[in-house]
Amino acid sequence: MKIGLLIISHGNIGQSLYNAVVTMLGNCPINTSVLSIRQEHDPEERILKAKEKIKSLDHGGGVLVLTDMYGSTPSNIACALRELKEVAIVTGINLPMLVRIFNYPDLTLEQLVQKALSAGRDGVMSCQKKNHE
Secondary structure: OOOEEEEEEEOOHHHHHHHHHHHHHOOOOOEEEEEEEOOOOOHHHHHHHHHHHHHHHOOOOOEEEEEOOOOOHHHHHHHOOOOOOOEEEEEOOOHHHHHHHHHOOOOOHHHHHHHHHHHHHHOOOOOOOOOOO
């Protein structure tokens, strides 16, 4: 059973991250869809669109939903999907998170959530110049 992936983000953020990862890896090993949210969109209409996408992405293993920033409209739309069976939501999408997810396409939904969370945290670091005393 394959996991589906839905990215819900402000504007073109999600599509840009998706395009970057596919360019880096040369393919997309997970059935993925991107839902862009713009200021002029009706949130209720976008929730319905997201539910349609979930239905088409779920092939028995569930759907991981990634969104960009907790508390924002894309995240609120994603959280409206919590009622659906076999949907997991992770906020704070970044490039390391998406790369890691694509590198583990055969994991269960819960295992993929853990990979996403660890990659998201591990991919953020300070690259300051070291002081030599």
